Amino acid sequence: MERPAELAARDPAEYLRAQEQKGLLRFITCGSVDDGKSTLIGRLLYEARLILDDQLAALELDSKRVGTRGGELDFALLVDGLAAEREQGITIDVAYRFFETERRKFIVADTPGHEQYTRNMVTGASTADLAVILVDARKGVLTQTRRHSVLVQLLGISRVVLAINKMDLVAYSRTTFEAILADYRTFASGIGLADVTPVPLSAVHGDNIISRGPNMPWYQGPTLIEHLERVAVRTDDAGAALRMPVQWVNRPNADFRGFAGQIVSGTVRPGDRVRVLPSGREARVARVVTAGGDLEAATAGQSVTLTLDAELDVARGDLIAAADSPPQVADQFEATIVWLHDEPMLQGRAYLMKAGARTVSATVSPLKHKINVNTLEHTAAERLELNDIGVCELELDRSIPFEPYRENRALGGFILIDRLTNNTVGAGLIHFALRRSQNLHWQAVDVDKQTRSRQKGQRACVLWLTGLSGAGKSTIANLVEKRLTASGRHTYLLDGDNVRHGLNKDLGFTAQDRVENIRRVAEVSKLMLDAGLIVLVSFISPFRSERRMARALFAPGEFFEVFIDTPLAEAERRDVKGLYRKARRGEIKNFTGIDSPYEPPESPEIHIETMRLDPDAAAERIVARLMALKVTGPA
Amino acid sequence: MPAMSTDQSGAAARAATGGEPAARELARVAPLGHLERLEAESIHILREVVAGCERPVMLYSAGKDSAVMLHLAVKAFYPAVPPFPLLHVDTTWKFRAMYEFRDRRARELGMQLLVHVNADGLRAGVNPFTHGSQLYTDVMKTEALRQALDKYGFDAAFGGARRDEEKSRAKERIFSFRSAGHRWDPRQQRPELWALYNTRKRPGESLRVFPLSNWTELDVWLYIWREEIPIVPLYFAAERPVVERGGALIVVDDERMPLEPTERPAPRRVRFRTLGCYPLTAAIESEADTLSAIIRETLLSRSSERCGRVIDHDAAASMERKKREGYF
Numbered sequence: 025m026e027r028p029a030e031l032a033a034r035d036p037a038e039y040l041r042a043q044e045q046k047g048l049l050r051f052i053t054c055g056s057v058d059d060g061k062s063t064l065i066g067r068l069l070y071e072a073r074l075i076l077d078d079q080l081a082a083l084e085l086d087s088k089r090v091g092t093r094g095g096e097l098d099f100a101l102l103v104d105g106l107a108a109e110r111e112q113g114i115t116i117d118v119a120y121r122f123f124e125t126e127r128r129k130f131i132v133a134d135t136p137g138h139e140q141y142t143r144n145m146v147t148g149a150s151t152a153d154l155a156v157i158l159v160d161a162r163k164g165v166l167t168q169t170r171r172h173s174v175l176v177q178l179l180g181i182s183r184v185v186l187a188i189n190k191m192d193l194v195a196y197s198r199t200t201f202e203a204i205l206a207d208y209r210t211f212a213s214g215i216g217l218a219d220v221t222p223v224p225l226s227a228v229h230g231d232n233i234i235s236r237g238p239n240m241p242w243y244q245g246p247t248l249i250e251h252l253e254r255v256a257v258r259t260d261d262a263g264a265a266l267r268m269p270v271q272w273v274n275r276p277n278a279d280f281r282g283f284a285g286q287i288v289s290g291t292v293r294p295g296d297r298v299r300v301l302p303s304g305r306e307a308r309v310a311r312v313v314t315a316g317g318d319l320e321a322a323t324a325g326q327s328v329t330l331t332l333d334a335e336l337d338v339a340r341g342d343l344i345a346a347a348d349s350p351p352q353v354a355d356q357f358e359a360t361i362v363w364l365h366d367e368p369m370l371q372g373r374a375y376l377m378k379a380g381a382r383t384v385s386a387t388v389s390p391l392k393h394k395i396n397v398n399t400l401e402h403t404a405a406e407r408l409e410l411n412d413i414g415v416c417e418l419e420l421d422r423s424i425p426f427e428p429y430r431e432n433r434a435l436g437g438f439i440l441i442d443r444l445t446n447n448t449v450g451a452g453l454i455h456f457a458l459r460r461s462q463n464l465h466w467q468a469v470d471v472d473k474q475t476r477s478r479q480k481g482q483r484a485c486v487l488w489l490t491g492l493s494g495a496g497k498s499t500i501a502n503l504v505e506k507r508l509t510a511s512g513r514h515t516y517l518l519d520g521d522n523v524r525h526g527l528n529k530d531l532g533f534t535a536q537d538r539v540e541n542i543r544r545v546a547e548v549s550k551l552m553l554d555a556g557l558i559v560l561v562s563f564i565s566p567f568r569s570e571r572r573m574a575r576a577l578f579a580p581g582e583f584f585e586v587f588i589d590t591p592l593a594e595a596e597r598r599d600v601k602g603l604y605r606k607a608r609r610g611e612i613k614n615f616t617g618i619d620s621p622y623e624p625p626e627s628p629e630i631h632i633e634t635m636r637l638d639p640d641a642a643a644e645r646i647v648a649r650l651m652a653l654k655v656t657g658p659a
Numbered sequence: 660m661p662a663m664s665t666d667q668s669g670a671a672a673r674a675a676t677g678g679e680p681a682a683r684e685l686a687r688v689a690p691l692g693h694l695e696r697l698e699a700e701s702i703h704i705l706r707e708v709v710a711g712c713e714r715p716v717m718l719y720s721a722g723k724d725s726a727v728m729l730h731l732a733v734k735a736f737y738p739a740v741p742p743f744p745l746l747h748v749d750t751t752w753k754f755r756a757m758y759e760f761r762d763r764r765a766r767e768l769g770m771q772l773l774v775h776v777n778a779d780g781l782r783a784g785v786n787p788f789t790h791g792s793q794l795y796t797d798v799m800k801t802e803a804l805r806q807a808l809d810k811y812g813f814d815a816a817f818g819g820a821r822r823d824e825e826k827s828r829a830k831e832r833i834f835s836f837r838s839a840g841h842r843w844d845p846r847q848q849r850p851e852l853w854a855l856y857n858t859r860k861r862p863g864e865s866l867r868v869f870p871l872s873n874w875t876e877l878d879v880w881l882y883i884w885r886e887e888i889p890i891v892p893l894y895f896a897a898e899r900p901v902v903e904r905g906g907a908l909i910v911v912d913d914e915r916m917p918l919e920p921t922e923r924p925a926p927r928r929v930r931f932r933t934l935g936c937y938p939l940t941a942a943i944e945s946e947a948d949t950l951s952a953i954i955r956e957t958l959l960s961r962s963s964e965r966c967g968r969v970i971d972h973d974a975a976a977s978m979e980r981k982k983r984e985g986y987f
Contacts, residue, residue: 118830
């Protein structure tokens, strides 16, 4: 047979055609730390003669210098590319390697085994079609083996190779192999992983990776590479209904308005009737534009630009879908969330959610349960810590088109982003829309907030007083309200202690209860503002993100953050209610300023330093500011 | 010599298979081929940055990876011109042919080309011969790049780096977050799931984005062949004046290169697999003067692409160190 290089030189077109038909398998290696994932990939590349001469020379040198195999080739050093990884002999982040055999192309993601770096494992797994889960034959199935299996199943990777490694260290024992396999199968069928192919191997010595070797004559199945070359790969969903999230609106001039995006499923042709979601408006596709000329058809996977035959309002984040089978649109979902950040996920906190090309605000309400990866038990929880997996209900600020993750990865997968740090903190998979989301509609009313405010001769607003316990919030709020009422304004004072006696008496003082406490109060003050009132809120409200969430409920000019600024030492010295003393004695847990943080406002509308102003002067100052802003004058 | 941009044998082969322009082949409703898949992914990445960032820029070095990235940008935003400028961080030690090619391509595409030189480094006379490759690279490339990004306030920069080039690149995200000061922290990379890229950042923070992350050297050559992408002629074998230094073949591109008394540039038939600053980029002996011959050579090679880059060998983990400090 002609060698590929000679074919490429003689007939590049024919060579390219053969290459294009090869097919690509993306897979990950995962499993517990020290099960030999990096070593396996290194060995695979070495046996397939894919390590080039200068790389091999560097590896020989590295193995002597920092290797863990007593000067022998340490294959892990081929993939552990970060200085910190080589120093510690562990994998921290996912490495991508590219190789091909005569039958197939491969992208392998070598993922870390430490629980600490699960987010990097999830990163690698999200784009994989197959997972090679390694097990150390001496140790059998471990917690990390189970955790990674659960994540693999969640992310929709249905094909698993159970690579039972280090067989050389158990004398190539068939009994050991079969015992581990039986143990794993029990667990795998419990989580719905049916397609498991076991291979006994030794990454260090090379048994059953490319060739069989003489050590395990009892094993009749395929070698690892044989299996990877033959296993069926996922194909694009060209036959499904058309879905294309609009990434960018292309308007080079007044005559052209194209919608650029990558088709995630289906096929599109000029003349096809499409529906734009969430607006629901319809049009026909006029052209499928590419730089190489207009296309007669484009299919799943392609990045194209569509023009429509009607002037529709289409923006980034919208979805162009087949008009005869559009996906659902909803703003409340049940979803699985994998938490990827050190700061825990709190119920009631608003996160940014990126799904397709759309970014919306999403609040967890409530968290239904956490999944114990060892026992698969569902346990009640109010927060998700780093690497936790939980099922929750999500409430969005807008409706989005979606499909369940199981049916369409691109329309059912999302990430959660922290509003303050912009970090990617969670990964989510949509199960289904909640029924209440589809049946609950806003009731339009004729008398609105402006009408009600005007009737009272004022402009409704919210004064949000935040500060430490004992800072003087309630005293000052009380004085402000008296002054406003005396001058004929209509007000209401929501006080932290009072609300906790009624509306919020079911809540405690943990971080997640504090978030919920503030959410309810913010919603109540919104209703009162809607009624036309000047609302005074006097709450410690220690977290910036919840005060931001409260602010986000209101229109610009309606919300005034008032920082009652009293140093902790002074508040503790006053200790009007004796709470600081109790907290110091450990009788009260999660007390703000003592064992729970207070995050001061960064730019409050009004800043009151109580060391300089007595309560009367403070109230005077606040009312004066309201007058200056014409809030208390007629609307 | 004219700047060779198309490969005669490639064009001939295509004519024999029906003469269809390559892109027309996409019209069929068949599973996408490997290059089509890579192309579609890269275009998605390019558009995501333009939609999600305020002031993107494309780093353009006039090399083959830059050529492919630029070609993909033209495709991604067609019929609009790519909505960002090109930025060349110029060490002043590139090959003359690269400068000519760079200016011509920007002109042909109607794109704005920004050229930035580290003026302080230039004044101090920093060069690869007397200051050593490490200091020279720090000053004229890494520092210069940071200066240029700050000067224009770019919040995202496209680079043509690929994961198959080097071990620390293989560890990097497609959207690589940089803190204020352009530093990369490999231990705190953002999770990057599916094709959902997080472009959010605070003022002063920025992104380096690598649309060719999943391409290999071979993919790049096959795509150049398929799409007939113009490349600088230095990639094709020709007779060039060469001196041998520490086993590396260095092409003497101009009179600034100080020669040892025993060194006499001699004509040798060479080409480049990778292009950087001429004193730091080793040529290889080769007869490959067409794209198909280059593809054959790539398939048969037993050494890696960056073998010819002197700066990669400075110290163990040198690429990671440079990247942490703001290098691409």
